[in-house]
Amino acid sequence: MPSKDFPLANIDCGDCPIRHRAVCARCEADELRALEAIKFYRTFEAGQTVIWAGDKMDFVASVVEGIATLSQTMEDGRTQMVGLLLPSDFVGRPGRETAAYDVTATSRVTMCCFRRKPFEELMGRTPHIGQRLLEMTLDELDAAREWMLLLGRKTAREKIASLLAIIARRDASLKLARNSRSIVFDLPLRREAMADYLGLTLETVSRQISALRRDGVIELEGKRHVIVPDMERLLGETGDDTDGGMFA
């Protein structure tokens, strides 16, 4: 979950890692060379598991393109998604050998990986990388806590509206499509993945999306393409404080 100050629009990872949120910005030339030396790219197909919880993970990585999810599964199969990884998000934890969660590619995903040990050494020599990572981690913690409120206290309808609002906000590139107020975007997740994210069943997700459509809060073209005629209206359905304006 990225911080609000680094919307996707700012990211262009074609020149990775220079533009990476985690490690760019204040890096000097020799640090960039050091990063270049330990990086490599990996691509995963849609549906492919990037790594299983408990596996040894000898790299940390940054999502360059595509969408991946972090999730936990109980023995009996119940699963809860605990993070959505969008381009520029960071995966893996310096100082930890094994992955704590399953990481799955939702679409075709390219990651820029850094070998863990050398990355940790570089972090030790370069304080601002650690500082940046701290900021990002604190942002993720805030996002996780906002999600706890959603999971613990919101109704199914509010959960769906919140998810749509979050996707709309992150998919800032499409904000101005069509004219004036309308916001248009594609759902990057299947109904089942949405359910895993929201702590619901896929049937309930489907029903609530249908209900929001019936009530005119959203329009659908196909199953994935969403049109929000009035963003304020959608935000009103989230149960969140609307003043302060996330879209201000």
Add this chain to the structure above:
Amino acid sequence: MPSKDFPLANIDCGDCPIRHRAVCARCEADELRALEAIKFYRTFEAGQTVIWAGDKMDFVASVVEGIATLSQTMEDGRTQMVGLLLPSDFVGRPGRETAAYDVTATSRVTMCCFRRKPFEELMGRTPHIGQRLLEMTLDELDAAREWMLLLGRKTAREKIASLLAIIARRDASLKLARNSRSIVFDLPLRREAMADYLGLTLETVSRQISALRRDGVIELEGKRHVIVPDMERLLGETGDDTDGGMFA
């Protein structure tokens, strides 16, 4: 939420900040002097609000004694606890002016506060403080994600069992009370606070505690004093993976 490697037993904040998890361990004499210069203590009575979400917060702090909670409230009054602050836990975010959550003292709480600006400067000069804070933040993120699984996918009974297990684990000092297998501890929260933590109502919390008592999973002396005759049994009720042994 503290890391597992720093159980409460290791903490003795009488000599704060030397023994603080966040800032101790590797500090040199002059850093300790710098910390001494910017610290002050504050005490809050049970039930008192330490700080409201949105308030200006010009310090960061470490809990020395007592228990406080972090929580979010929606306009209509629904509230969700998002963190439990036990002794040695850190509150406040370097680089942020305003509090993101309500902080409330559950019991009488003493905090060791550091003025934020000088603390941030010290952090800039002393990389290992930032590193330690990153480790702690990552631990909190893991705890938050574990909590997301609980909120999204566990039944009321599993939620209660999980909370009891967590409290039992943190209250390590009392593990060996009585003989052999029994574990004994006091609940640091009222039923309503437990409900806010678990995403339930207080009635459901009460009912499920009664059910666990009826089924012999726990015994109660008064409302707060809990005896767990067989920890494995309780862990079996949490829905979590039991192998790997959190109590190993």
Add this chain to the structure above:
DNA sequence: ATCACTTTTTGACTTCGATCAAGGTTCAGG
């Protein structure tokens, strides 16, 4: 275009936890 497959929608029914409403405990202070 057709077939096989996955994903989504919708319907009927059930269930878990919320809600509403009494009572019961515990404990501090008179």
Add this chain to the structure above:
DNA sequence: CCTGAACCTTGATCGAAGTCAAAAAGTGAT
């Protein structure tokens, strides 16, 4: 010891979301 307030328990009922089942819509390969 009594009283009031805060906290907890239990019961009856209700409703939101889960479960089970089937049909519809989309997708991709031949």
